Amino acid sequence: MSRTFLLVASLVVVTCGACGQIPLQQSASTSEAPVVTWKGLYAQNCSGCHGADGSIGGARPLRDASYLASVSRNGLIDIVRRGQGVLMPAMDVSQGGAISSEQIAQLVDGMMSDWGQGGKPHVVAWAGELGSPQAGHAVYAATCQSCHGLPDGVAAGTRGSVTDPNYLRLVSNQALRSAVIFGRSDLGGLCNGPYPGQPASRTLSSSEVADVVAFLASKRPNFGGHTP
Amino acid sequence: MIRWLRSLIGWTEERSGAIAMVAPIMTHRVPRDAKWWYVFGSATLMFFTIQIVSGILLATLYAPSAAEAYLSLVYIDQQVPMGWLLRALHAWSSNAMVLMVVVHMSQVFLHASFKYPRELTWMVGVLLLLCTLALAFTGQIMRWDQDAYWGLGIGASIVDRVPVFGNQLRNIMLGGPIIGGATLSRFFALHVFVLPGLTIALVGLHLALILKGGISEMPQVGQVVTPETYRKEYEARVHKTGVPFFPDAAQRDMVFCGLSLIVVMALAVWCGPVGPSGVPDPTVINANPRPDAAFLWIFAAMALLPPQIETFLLLASPPLIVLGLLAMPLLANRGERAPTRRPIAVIAFTTIAVAIAALSWLGVTSPWSPVMDAWTSVPTPVNMVKQLTPLQMQGALVVQYQQCRNCHALDGTGGMRGPELKNVGARLSWDQLVRQVQQGGGNMPAYGKTLSSAQTTALAAFLQSCRTDGVGPATIPGALERAATPDQPPVAVPPVSQ
Incomplete structure (x- = not known):
């Protein structure tokens, strides 16, 4: 009886194997499904x-x-x-x-x-040329300094320095421009206004944005002319 | 028909004497109490036979060249009718063979069957264990996938550590300084010719020694092995109470072998072949190589070795373990065999078994391998991003960009190979952070040549900010600590008051 059972069991297993396909989880052709969305x-x-x-x-x-x-x-x-x-x-x-x-x-x-649903284009173009660093210094002092501290100074401001040469060596001018235009509201900082000590309606014009980015870029150490 | 068969057998027997030679072997008397404990050796032999048959069939389909091996496995799996089942059977039978060897050796050890007059049988058994493990390892290489590639890499790096001759040994192992076509060729030769041949010879010797020394009895308390009198006593007992090997003991062997075969077949059918895991391309770093089951505990043990004595243990342990196993029957070839009278042996066995089981479990579940895509797919925890300065924020990006996350977790997410970084700012001072990043240490590579000074500064600034609320940055008392940014001048830390 037991021998018959063993024989039948063996046959069933082998037959299953003979009829079955390669188990999918082990197949080389079905490794990882490609990401489609x-x-x-x-x-x-x-x-x-x-x-x-x-x-x-x-x-x-x-x-x-x-x-x-x-x-x-x-x-x-x-x-x-x-x-x-x-x-x-x-x-x-x-x-x-x-x-x-x-x-x-x-x-x-x-x-x-x-994610862009309902969004309105900013009045300042997201990309553009650099402006005047000298004019940008004045814009920085009026709108950025209260949070980011004095340029070249010892005070880093409440939000940390953006004139730190190490910081500037790691970010591109476009990234700086985007930060000035759109800010980082996710972090509670509002680079695009309102600015402390300034009227609530104060916003940066296209030329002011270009100037302040030029000012920040001028603070970036220039090693062999390389710009990030 | 039967008459014709009998006459054929008679004709052959008269000329060859085969039955006259085999019959005493089949009917030699074995102890009556040699019951289910004694089936594991036969099961090992059965799985070895399956390995030879399935291996020969695979060899007719496998292309042993570095360029084609991987594809030939895919071909066997997908194009050859039942090819995948053949590969699955070969792989699962290999695992079963290793398991049976280990169980068989455990039984022999616990019953002290290695004592006089079976010392040589045990020693040959140890060599068979090594052959089995070598077959399993070289078989893993045959898959020529990521597991094989990295397994070889680890093996080569261990061999490379051998003093004076390391490079030469590595070249012999790999067929050159790096893993290439010659590597697969020589491992193929080992796996298909050298090791099976050696194993067959050793199995023959092992069986001859078993016939010579007889199958040991079940250990009885008080039945002490004394070399001077043992053989005479054993033969008297077996002659008096023993039974013929065939059919009495052989029946149990056959039943157990049949059941084991069903289990292995079921595993092969339901779980399929092992690997190939991925193309063996060293540029594909998004791999999570793991050795086969038999080597998981070694994988785990190697990962846990203290770095200071790593090389010594890697090189000294294997020969010491093998020598210990070989010498054991010479050092303890007499005395009690009952486990209840050999507490040290039982404790040692239990400790080793638990350690190997635990290490194997760790080998399966360990977080030691880097998470290769963590740098792009595991976000910096939101609570660690808020309140960062612009420079620290860039440091958080350096952590991602330089793939630090692949090995280091932030607040529990990311790789677990290196220390968690959530509180690293409270553990390491600014200078220590910079030194660790630039020079590496422990198992961490040096990033001094990879990172610019700006990246290093930003990284250190971020890491210094990684502290739980209310905890100040780590400092070295009395040392002049640099601040994170040039905006803040160095601050002298007051010395510890005496």
């Missing part, structure tokens, strides 16, 4: 620096409707593809990154349509 791409490639849901992180928040309504699609794609400054890596496979150009376009389109 833009949110999946974001979670895998961007959330480390820009935050889990894009609203707060070490780097600029991307869940910012005003920012997304102001930037150009191609400009954003270019930043993602080729990187920016020192600490935003190039993400395109051709640049040593991990995702394809198509995925980058999918990511940017997804962000702009989902």
